[in-house]
Amino acid sequence: MSAALGNAGLLIALVAASVGALATSVAIIGENRRALRQAPIYAAIIVAGSALAVVAMQWALFSRDYSIDFVQRVGSSTTPALYNVAAMWSALEGSILLWVIVLALFTVGVALRFAKRRDDELVAWALVVMYVVMTFFALVSFGPASPFAPGATVPVGFDGPGPNPLLQNHILVLFHPPLLYLGYIGFTVPFAFAIAALITGRVGEGWLLETRRWALLSWGLLTIGILLGGWWSYEVLGWSGVWAWDPVENASLLPWLTGTAYIHSVLVQQRRGMLRVWNLSLLVATFALTILGTFLTRSGVINSVHAFAAGEVDGYLLGFFGVVVLVSLGLIGWRGDALRAPGRIDSPVSREGAFLANNVVFALFAFIVLLGTIFPLLVEVFQDRQTVVGAPYFDRLSMPIGLILLFLMAVAPVLPWRTASAGTLRDRLFWPAWCGVASLAVAVVVGADGLAPLLAFFLGGFAGGAAGRQLMLATRRQGLRGLVGRANGGMLVHIGVILIAVALAASNSYTHSATLTIGRGERVEWSGHSFEFVGVSTEVTARADVVMADVLLDDTRVYAPAVTTYLQQGMTVPTPSVRTGWTSDVYLTIDGNDPPATDADEVVLRVFVKPMVLWLWIGGAVMAIGTVLSALPSRRSRRPTDPTSALITSGQHV
Amino acid sequence: MSVPRRLKAWPSWAAMFVVAVALLAIGSTRDSGPLNPGDRIDAISRRVACPVCDGESVFESRNPASEAIRAEIRASVYDGVAADDEILSAIANSYGGKVLLVPSSSGFDALIWALPAAGLMIGLVGLWFAFKRWRAEAAALGVPTEGDYDLVEQAREQHRGTSDD
Numbered sequence: 147m148s149a150a151l152g153n154a155g156l157l158i159a160l161v162a163a164s165v166g167a168l169a170t171s172v173a174i175i176g177e178n179r180r181a182l183r184q185a186p187i188y189a190a191i192i193v194a195g196s197a198l199a200v201v202a203m204q205w206a207l208f209s210r211d212y213s214i215d216f217v218q219r220v221g222s223s224t225t226p227a228l229y230n231v232a233a234m235w236s237a238l239e240g241s242i243l244l245w246v247i248v249l250a251l252f253t254v255g256v257a258l259r260f261a262k263r264r265d266d267e268l269v270a271w272a273l274v275v276m277y278v279v280m281t282f283f284a285l286v287s288f289g290p291a292s293p294f295a296p297g298a299t300v301p302v303g304f305d306g307p308g309p310n311p312l313l314q315n316h317i318l319v320l321f322h323p324p325l326l327y328l329g330y331i332g333f334t335v336p337f338a339f340a341i342a343a344l345i346t347g348r349v350g351e352g353w354l355l356e357t358r359r360w361a362l363l364s365w366g367l368l369t370i371g372i373l374l375g376g377w378w379s380y381e382v383l384g385w386s387g388v389w390a391w392d393p394v395e396n397a398s399l400l401p402w403l404t405g406t407a408y409i410h411s412v413l414v415q416q417r418r419g420m421l422r423v424w425n426l427s428l429l430v431a432t433f434a435l436t437i438l439g440t441f442l443t444r445s446g447v448i449n450s451v452h453a454f455a456a457g458e459v460d461g462y463l464l465g466f467f468g469v470v471v472l473v474s475l476g477l478i479g480w481r482g483d484a485l486r487a488p489g490r491i492d493s494p495v496s497r498e499g500a501f502l503a504n505n506v507v508f509a510l511f512a513f514i515v516l517l518g519t520i521f522p523l524l525v526e527v528f529q530d531r532q533t534v535v536g537a538p539y540f541d542r543l544s545m546p547i548g549l550i551l552l553f554l555m556a557v558a559p560v561l562p563w564r565t566a567s568a569g570t571l572r573d574r575l576f577w578p579a580w581c582g583v584a585s586l587a588v589a590v591v592v593g594a595d596g597l598a599p600l601l602a603f604f605l606g607g608f609a610g611g612a613a614g615r616q617l618m619l620a621t622r623r624q625g626l627r628g629l630v631g632r633a634n635g636g637m638l639v640h641i642g643v644i645l646i647a648v649a650l651a652a653s654n655s656y657t658h659s660a661t662l663t664i665g666r667g668e669r670v671e672w673s674g675h676s677f678e679f680v681g682v683s684t685e686v687t688a689r690a691d692v693v694m695a696d697v698l699l700d701d702t703r704v705y706a707p708a709v710t711t712y713l714q715q716g717m718t719v720p721t722p723s724v725r726t727g728w729t730s731d732v733y734l735t736i737d738g739n740d741p742p743a744t745d746a747d748e749v750v751l752r753v754f755v756k757p758m759v760l761w762l763w764i765g766g767a768v769m770a771i772g773t774v775l776s777a778l779p780s781r782r783s784r785r786p787t788d789p790t791s792a793l794i795t796s797g798q799h800v
Numbered sequence: 801m802s803v804p805r806r807l808k809a810w811p812s813w814a815a816m817f818v819v820a821v822a823l824l825a826i827g828s829t830r831d832s833g834p835l836n837p838g839d840r841i842d843a844i845s846r847r848v849a850c851p852v853c854d855g856e857s858v859f860e861s862r863n864p865a866s867e868a869i870r871a872e873i874r875a876s877v878y879d880g881v882a883a884d885d886e887i888l889s890a891i892a893n894s895y896g897g898k899v900l901l902v903p904s905s906s907g908f909d910a911l912i913w914a915l916p917a918a919g920l921m922i923g924l925v926g927l928w929f930a931f932k933r934w935r936a937e938a939a940a941l942g943v944p945t946e947g948d949y950d951l952v953e954q955a956r957e958q959h960r961g962t963s964d965d
Contacts, residue, residue, distance in 0.1 A: 385860040392855050490934035494927075502930075506923040514916045521903070521912050529908050534849045536857055536901025543916060576808040583820050590827040597828040604820065660838035661874075720862060739862050 148211045152202035152294040156243075158195030159250065160284035162188045167277035174270050182265045185273050186257035189250075192280055196250035200234070203243060203293055207233050212304055215297035216240060222308030222714055224689035229314040235323045236309035238444050238459070239293035244324065245440075246287050248331045249280055256335055260356075268353060271342035272335075279334055282466050290458040308689075311712040311719045318378040322371060326398055329368025330436040333405060335360040337433035340426050344477035349484050351416055354425070358412070358632075359777050361429075365405045366773030372398055373646075373766035384720045384735040386657070386754040388762065391540040396519040397439030400512055404432040407508035413632075414498045417563060420487040423478060424505070430474040431512075437467045442519070493565040500558035507554070511547050515540070541654075545598055552605035552647060555640050556582070559612045574615070581611025594656070602651035610644045613637040631780020638772030645765030652758040659754045661737055664697070666747050673755050675700055675732055682744045689713065693741035695749040697734055699725055707734040707751065709741035730757040837877050844873050844884050848891055849899045857901060869895070 166188025173181035206217050207230050220233045220240070234240040253276045260269040287293070313319050336357040343353040375395065376388035389395060408428040414421050445460030478485065491498050518535045525533045560574035585607025586600060594600060616637045620628030628634055664670050664679040671677075678698040683706070685692040690713060694706035705723040712719065722735040733754040736742065742749050835843065842859055848869060850861035858866040858873075869891060876887045892900055903909040 383860065384862065387860065390857070390860055490937050491931070492934070492938065494931060502927065506927060510916065510919050510923055513919050517912060517915055524911075525908060532898045533903060533909065534855065534898060534901055535903055535912065536847075536849060536855075538847050538902045539912070542902075572810065572813065573805070573808050576812070579813075579816055583816055583823070586820060586823045586827075590823050593832075595827050595830050595832050597824065600824055600827045604824070657842075658836065658839055659842050660836070738867060739864070 148202045148206035148209070149214050149294040149296065152199045152206070153288070153292070155195045155198030155200075155202060156246070156284060156288040156292075156294075158198070159192045159246065160195075160281065160288050162191035162195060163277045163280035163284055166192070167274050167281055170270055170274045170277065174267055174274070179265045182270050185270055186254075186261060186264060188277060189254040189257035189273070192277075192284075193247075193250040193254040196247045196284075199243060199287075199294075200247045203234055203240065204231065206294075207231075210306070212300050212306065213296060214293070215295045216293045218297040218300060218304075218306050220309045221306040222689075223305050224687075224714060225308040225314060226689070228317070228320060229309060232313060232319045232323075233309045234293075235327075236313045239287070239291045239295075241323070241444075242283065242287045242291045242459070243293050244327055245331060246280075246283050248324070248327050249276075249283055249334060252331055252335055253277070253280055256338070267346050268339070268342050268348055268356075271345045272338040275338035275341045276334060279338070282462075286459055286462050290462060305714070307714045308712075311690075311710070311715055311717050312382060315710065315719060315721060316378055316382045318374050318381070322374040322378050324371075325367050325374060326371030329364050329366075329371050330398075330401060330439075332360060332364025332367060333401065333429070333432050333436060335364070336408075337429050340429045341474065341477065344426070344474075344481050347481065347484055349422060349426075349481055351419060354412055354416055358416075361405070361409055361412070362773060362777045365402070365409055366770060366777075368398070368402050368405065369773070370766065370770055372402060373763070373769075377763060377766075380759070381724065382721065384722045384752075386659070386722070386733045386735075386756060388759075391518070391537045393519050394439075394443050396515050396540075397435075397442050399515055400435040400439060400519075401432045403508050403512040403515065404428050404435060407505045407512075408432060410501050410508075411505045414491075414501050418489050418491075418498060420489050420491065420498070421502075422485045422487060423482075426474075426478055426485070428505075430471070430478075434467055434470050434474070435512075435516075437463060437470060441467060495561065495566045495571070497558065497561045497563045500554055500561050504551070504554050504558065507547060507550050511544065514543050514547075518543075548647060549598070549601055549605060552602065552609050552644070555609035555644065556605060556612045559616050559637060559640070575612070578608050578611030578615055581614070582606075582608030585610070594652075596655055599651045599655040603648060606644045606648040606651075610641060613640040613644070627780070630775050630778045632776050634780065635772050635774070635776025635778070638775055639769050640772075642765045642767070642769030642772055645761050645768060649758040649761035649765060653756045653762070657754055657756045659752065662751045662753055663748055664751065666749075668748075672753065675753075675755065677734075677751070677753065679749050680704060682742050682746055682749075684744060691741075693744070695736055695742055695751070697723075697749075697751065699732060699734070705732075705734050707736050709736055709739065711741065726760055728760060730755055731759045837874075840877050840884070841870065841874050844877075844887055845870050847884075847888060847901050848873075849901050851895050851899050869899075 166185065169181065170185040170188070172178070173185065203216075205211075206214050207221050208227075210217065210221050210223055212218050212221065216237065216239050220237050221230075225233060235244045253273075256269075256273065256276060260266070260272075263269045308314060339353045339357045343349050372395075375398070379390070380386065380388045405428075408425060411421050411428065412425055415425050441460060441463035444463065491502065493499060494503070518539055521535050522533050525531060556578060557571075557575065560571070560578070562570065582604045586604040589600060589603040594603065614637075617629065617634060620634045620637075622628070629638065658673050660672055662670050662672060662677060664677055666679050666681060669676055669678040676699070678701075680696040680698050683694045683696055685694070691711045692708050693711075694708040696704050696706050699705050703725070705725060707723040708721045710719045710721055711717070718739050718741065720736050720739060722733055724734070725732040731754075733756055735752050737750040737752045845859040845866075846857055848858040850856045850858050850863050850866040851869075852865045853861045853863050856863075856866070858869045872891065872894075873887060876890070881887050888900060897904075903912045905913055
């Protein structure tokens with residue numbers, strides 16, 4: 147029953163999307179306004195069909211409908227209800243279904259948002275692009291990655307293994323993947339409008355303004371999704387890190403990098419009408435990289451702990467990636483003359499010059515991440531040998547890039563458009579620079595060492611001072627409303643990024659660890675903390691046996707790192723226990739995979755003292771708030787055709 | 801010149817520069833002593849891939865193969881092996897070069913270091929050419945005349961009159 151309903155839902159979505167794409171295209175070409183006004187109806191049918199498929203899948207998971215192959219693999223009567231919901235995106239087919247429903251929601255969102263402009267060609271072509279993308283994913287979900295494919299006959303009393311144990315022991319599993327998908331898929335909207343602008347020839351700034359908030363919303367959701375992934379890794383995986391430069395993590399970072407470049411460079415186009423080809427290319431790259439990332443994650447071509455088991459979708463995804471790139475580049479080439487910028491950047495020392503530098507750095511960063519991610523593939527193809535590229539490579543190359551970006555964040559906010567004089571820079575950067583020196587002094591006083599982290603603290607303080615200066619000026623003029631709007635909300639986002647950068651510099655540079663063997667009742671001192679092994683406690687459920695080593699930390703509170711044995715899978719998962727603090731975390735985990743015996747005389751712990759980790763999450767929250775504020779309209783909204791802030795006079799360049 | 805403006809004059813910047821450089825020099829050259837054994841074991845194990853896992857380092861992985869390599873690293877550190885590279889070479893000899901997470905800088909692998917450098921050069925050269933072209937275009941337009949400024953001012957006045965703000 148669930149399978150029939152689910153398949154019916156997917157078929158409805160597939161037919162509605164493909165017919166919608168075709169009928170709307172014909173209506174635009176034939177200038178049939180009546181037919182054009184019906185274009186959004188297909189979006190409503192798509193979302194209804196997709197919702198039916200998702201409800202059918204959830205019902206199948208909850209009712210343990212083992213006639214379905216997917217449920218046989220990820221369903222279990224012992225999985226708690228919340229993780230049963232998340233089981234849908236714990237394997238390839240369900241993850242594509244999640245993609246389908248999220249894309250359907252964005253499609254209907256576009257149809258509703260632009261309901262009054264249904265006969266506008268730009269909107270109609272954008273809907274066609276959304277329908278084409280929807281057709282592809284509905285086709286994949288209905289065909290090679292069907293979550294409703296029938297399973298083998300199972301014996302009476304059969305119970306599935308449930309999702310991977312790592313995906314059922316932390317609440318963040320419920321939020322991290324959907325938010326990531328919302329971010330990925332949200333970029334389909336600006337991409338669709340970009341393609342529509344190229345098709346219609348309306349390549350001015352109109353489509354940018356239409357999609358600014360969609361791009362910002364998608365970027366914000368992708369940011370939060372990535373940060374929640376880091377938090378999940380920290381709380382669950384037991385190695386005390388938040389980012390491992392794993393290929394799948396990199397696949398999420400790539401569109402974030404190009405998307406970040408886009409939301410900066412788009413300001414130059416809105417303000418000066420420039421960088422049209424570049425902005426279109428960044429949007430195409432962002433969308434194409436989400437497809438490439440999906441291919442890398444689901445094709446099995448790259449080894450990753452996060453990757454789904456290899457399915458039959460790799461050819462489809464690679465083909466779609468190729469089509470997206472070729473069609474987009476073809477359209478950009480076709481509209482080449484119309485895309486020529488009417489203006490020019492007068493001086494590298496200007497706001498737009500800083501955005502350009504920012505874009506070059508982000509593009510280089512994305513190139514490095516992409517190269518490092520696919521390099522093992524290239525080596526295998528050209529040299530027929532295996533190699534791995536890991537965190538040390540990415541750390542080495544991303545550190546100078548991070549420092550350059552912090553410098554740009556310090557300087558760019560105070561730069562006027564068009565050009566800046568040396569006097570302007572001297573006045574506006576004075577206090578921000580002192581903030582940097584103060585931050586550096588504090589770091590040195592508390593014992594920080596090493597050139598790279600010290601530079602990060604200096605530039606972090608400098609950039610924080612620049613962002614704070616802008617916010618102070620804005621709130622002095624407008625009160626709390628000065629925090630709202632693109633520029634000022636953006637400054638809040640900068641402060642969030644700076645907090646994260648400084649926290650990463652501190653935690654990566656000054657983490658200390660040790661393996662401590664502690665006898666029962668014994669008290670061990672290490673790194674300014676005391677650890678006393680109190681005993682072993684257990685929790686037994688139908689799903690898992692949890693064995694915890696109770697450790698009294700600093701004579702204040704008992705922490706309980708654990709080893710959980712999932713009975714259905716026969717898999718043990720060590721789970722850390724963390725004392726979070728304003729200045730540092732104490733991270734405890736049981737060494738090895740084996741749970742300690744209940745009467746163990748001693749326990750072996752891996753202990754990490756990690757500075758400033760809490761500020762990563764605070765920085766993430768500040769970024770989220772800043773993104774929302776920057777999406778709200780400011781009181782002094784400026785038209786993109788408004789005059790720029792500085793007149794050029796001879797001799798003013800610096 | 802007001803006091804705040806005087807404060808922001810170049811001598812204050814020079815003083816700030818001196819303070820910043822002094823702080824950086826003090827912080828980056830201070831001797832914080834050798835790494836403790838635990839930190840050194842972590843630093844080395846971050847540079848070695850788990851030989852049987854999917855893309856995890858020995859530092860991250862809980863696989864028995866990783867535990868074994870970590871034990872080897874721990875033993876080498878406590879045996880007093882002086883150089884990290886020596887320990888890494890011994891591991892590469894045992895498990896093959898593919899367990900090293902930092903690609904070498906020779907042969908085909910050198911591309912992974914050379915291509916980002918080439919990308920940076922292309923970006924910088926591209927920017928240089930773009931600004932050269934823009935400057936040439938600006939020069940071709942000549943210096944704006946009083947008449948040009950009047951036209952702009954008229955347009956701004958007209959815009960203010962029609963602006964929604």
